[in-house]
Amino acid sequence: xxxxxxxxxxxxxxxxxxxxxxxAIANYQDDSVAGxxxxxxxxxxxxxDSDILQALTDFELSLIDQRNEYTREIVQTRKLLQDAxxxxxxxxxxxxxxxxxxxxxxxxxxxxxxxxxxxxxIIWISGTSDPSTPVEATVTNPNLGKRYPNASTDIRGDFKxxxxxxxxxxxxxxxxxxxxxxxxxxTLSFNLKQ
Numbered sequence: 001x002x003x004x005x006x007x008x009x010x011x012x013x014x015x016x017x018x019x020x021x022x023x024a025i026a027n028y029q030d031d032s033v034a035g036x037x038x039x040x041x042x043x044x045x046x047x048x049d050s051d052i053l054q055a056l057t058d059f060e061l062s063l064i065d066q067r068n069e070y071t072r073e074i075v076q077t078r079k080l081l082q083d084a085x086x087x088x089x090x091x092x093x094x095x096x097x098x099x100x101x102x103x104x105x106x107x108x109x110x111x112x113x114x115x116x117x118x119x120x121x122i123i124w125i126s127g128t129s130d131p132s133t134p135v136e137a138t139v140t141n142p143n144l145g146k147r148y149p150n151a152s153t154d155i156r157g158d159f160k161x162x163x164x165x166x167x168x169x170x171x172x173x174x175x176x177x178x179x180x181x182x183x184x185x186x187t188l189s190f191n192l193k194q
Contacts, residue, residue, distance in 0.1 A: 108184040112176065116191045119171075123163040123190065125149075129180035131157040136179050139163050141192075142172030153180075165192060 110127035117123055129135055131153055139147045153159045161178075171192050179185040 108178065108180045108186050110176070110178045110186045110188055112188055112190055114190065116193060117165060118193055119165055119167045119169055121165055123165065123174075123176075125161040125163065125176055125178065125188075127159060127178065127186070128157045129153050129159065129184070131155050133181045135159045135161070137161050137163075138177040138179075140175045140177070141170045142174070143170050145170070 108127065108129045110125060113124045113126070123139070125137055127135075132155055134150060134152050136148065136150045139149065147163060149161045149163055151159045151161045169192060171194060174190050174192055176188045176190070177185060178187075
């Protein structure tokens with residue numbers, strides 16, 4: 001055989017193979033002769049990601065809302081702190097003058113709820129000083145016995161100290177000496193009677 005004949009035989013074989021394959025595919029899809037049916041599967045439904053995108057968008061918006069809420073709280077807190085702080089320079093002196101009547105340091109004030117007490121009562125010493133500072137008291141009885149109660153002022157500068165008297169505490173005049181930071185001091189007295 002020559003090359004041309006061999007080439008023709010190969011082309012015929014390829015065409016017969018293609019026709020046979022097409023027939024087999026047709027028989028597979030609808031084989032009514034054997035009573036079998038092979039339906040063509042429907043094309044896949046495209047994936048719908050709109051619900052996921054909406055959920056992610058909602059989540060991101062809620063995070064933005066939370067961030068904005070935190071930002072508002074921080075701004076409000078900073079404003080409150082700035083309003084509560086004493087300024088600097090002349091404005092600080094003016095505010096100190098308004099608070100204490102002096103331009104150097106706040107004034108210590110002390111008060112007793114009464115001038116006379118009976119044994120067993122609590123003597124309440126109250127007053128004002130620098131905000132958030134310790135206040136020390138010395139209560140001296142007529143026999144020169146001493147007690148050393150102390151307290152701290154609150155953020156407004158107020159303090160309150162309670163001194164307990166016993167039923168056998170000495171009668172007579174007691175002296176109350178109170179000192180705050182900066183060596184500022186005040187003295188009061190009261191009588192303990194039966």
